[in-house]
Amino acid sequence: MAVPRWAAAALALAAAFGGLQARVQPAAAAHVPFSSPLPIPPVLTDQDLTITMQQADVQILPGAKTKMWTYNGMFPGPTIRRPSGQPTRVTFVNNLPAEAGDATVHHHGSHSASSEDGQPDDYLIEQTKSRTYTYDFVEDGKPERAAFQWYHDHRMDVTGRNVWKGLAGMVILDDPQDTALDLPSGEFDVPIMLADRQFDAGNQIPYTFDPNGLRASGVGGHVLANGAAQPFFDVGDRRYRIRLLNASNLSDYELELGGGMAMTQIATESGLLPKPVQRTKLRLGPAERAEIVVDFDGLLRRELVLRNRLGFGPAAELMKFRVSRDLSDDSTPVPATLRLLDPAPVPTPIDTRLWVLGQSLAGDLIWTINGRTFDPMRDDTIPFNPRRGSAERWIFVNTTPVDHLMHIHDVDWWLTGRLSLEPYDADDALAEQGLKETFRVRPNEVVEVVSRFTDHLGPYVFHCHILEHEDRAMMAQFRVVP
Numbered sequence: 001m002a003v004p005r006w007a008a009a010a011l012a013l014a015a016a017f018g019g020l021q022a023r024v025q026p027a028a029a030a031h032v033p034f035s036s037p038l039p040i041p042p043v044l045t046d047q048d049l050t051i052t053m054q055q056a057d058v059q060i061l062p063g064a065k066t067k068m069w070t071y072n073g074m075f076p077g078p079t080i081r082r083p084s085g086q087p088t089r090v091t092f093v094n095n096l097p098a099e100a101g102d103a104t105v106h107h108h109g110s111h112s113a114s115s116e117d118g119q120p121d122d123y124l125i126e127q128t129k130s131r132t133y134t135y136d137f138v139e140d141g142k143p144e145r146a147a148f149q150w151y152h153d154h155r156m157d158v159t160g161r162n163v164w165k166g167l168a169g170m171v172i173l174d175d176p177q178d179t180a181l182d183l184p185s186g187e188f189d190v191p192i193m194l195a196d197r198q199f200d201a202g203n204q205i206p207y208t209f210d211p212n213g214l215r216a217s218g219v220g221g222h223v224l225a226n227g228a229a230q231p232f233f234d235v236g237d238r239r240y241r242i243r244l245l246n247a248s249n250l251s252d253y254e255l256e257l258g259g260g261m262a263m264t265q266i267a268t269e270s271g272l273l274p275k276p277v278q279r280t281k282l283r284l285g286p287a288e289r290a291e292i293v294v295d296f297d298g299l300l301r302r303e304l305v306l307r308n309r310l311g312f313g314p315a316a317e318l319m320k321f322r323v324s325r326d327l328s329d330d331s332t333p334v335p336a337t338l339r340l341l342d343p344a345p346v347p348t349p350i351d352t353r354l355w356v357l358g359q360s361l362a363g364d365l366i367w368t369i370n371g372r373t374f375d376p377m378r379d380d381t382i383p384f385n386p387r388r389g390s391a392e393r394w395i396f397v398n399t400t401p402v403d404h405l406m407h408i409h410d411v412d413w414w415l416t417g418r419l420s421l422e423p424y425d426a427d428d429a430l431a432e433q434g435l436k437e438t439f440r441v442r443p444n445e446v447v448e449v450v451s452r453f454t455d456h457l458g459p460y461v462f463h464c465h466i467l468e469h470e471d472r473a474m475m476a477q478f479r480v481v482p
């Protein structure tokens, strides 16, 4: 008996559909949200450390491993945790493949001597060679303030590529003033590096330079938390200190926990705020950090998603906190005063510098500071360089249509003015009342910061921390002179 026509058609359709299914199904096993635990990178605490830069196959998504350039074979690299005021030497060995070229490591947030700062085109680490960086963690005769910092590659023109491929790790600097506050510590003090990557069907993350910046978009795009896609983290019903770093090349996050739960921000990238800031959402641009205390008390058996309000669909759900452990809390509530802020230095008019952020569309898109692109042979602080110990006022003006995240090496800054056409988020503004070293400058906005260069002499850079803007070539050099 002949197969009815409709049945044959249905079978053909089913076969075609099945074939199609088989073709779009990636070779890798499917990623299941919230099915793997949040990795916590190993913590290195010795005074003398060795970290090797090497290519490694890292398990990030199910299935094929991802070929990355790493510190010690992992992404993120190991976390360095040291007491402030004690010298620390880190030897970095460059065993990267030949195409990586020379390397340089910037300890972002550290008050390092110029030679130890990870200069973009000087003191480079040649292939197969190593270099020891010495950090004294002293500022102005006192131990440096505790802060949540990080380290990453900083090679001129290719920082975006090198960080995208995996060269980034976290640093925690402790000081007695911070530890005396009895905030959650040990396993209840959790550093989290957020960084997005675009994966191909073979789980690889090829890098293609885009002067606008690179980010994950659409299918294969993942925001990684400590190198994992949508992990879960089992917590107890108590207070936690959560240190958040945006290590992305371009992406911004506006974070929200459990649909608007209270987060108490206690620190910026430059350490403790004068007073805690209560908030329900938190914006982090590239290189910015925020530390929050979250109390999971009374939430046993609840699950809370850390969401990015700027993301879409599954890419918006970054990780899940599962309150699964019945614990008692030995930490004290966050005090009303965290660390008093010294009064901001008062610069004279001649120590005021204006930095105009611009772009040139003639030919390829390039990003400029005062009309120029980065040149390590040139100091951009003409007519004179900043003098050690004197107060400086820096004014950034953004004439481009996109945000820039301006990061200044060497010292931390007081924000003394933000002049905008559009209102600035009130909670974000409160959190800017502490010291910072990376500042969002929006289109048509003027941002004024003040500080004083202490201790070290010599050249340092400042730049936009959207890494492709930095690479093309929104970076400038200043030289601290006696």
Ligand code: C2O
Pocket: 106, 108, 152, 154, 287, 407, 409, 461, 463, 465
């Ligand atoms: Cu995190 Cu000059 O950079």
Ligand code: CU
Pocket: 106, 107, 108, 109, 110, 407, 408, 409, 410
């Ligand atoms: Cu830096």
Ligand code: CU
Pocket: 367, 403, 404, 405, 464, 465, 466, 469, 470, 474
């Ligand atoms: Cu920029």
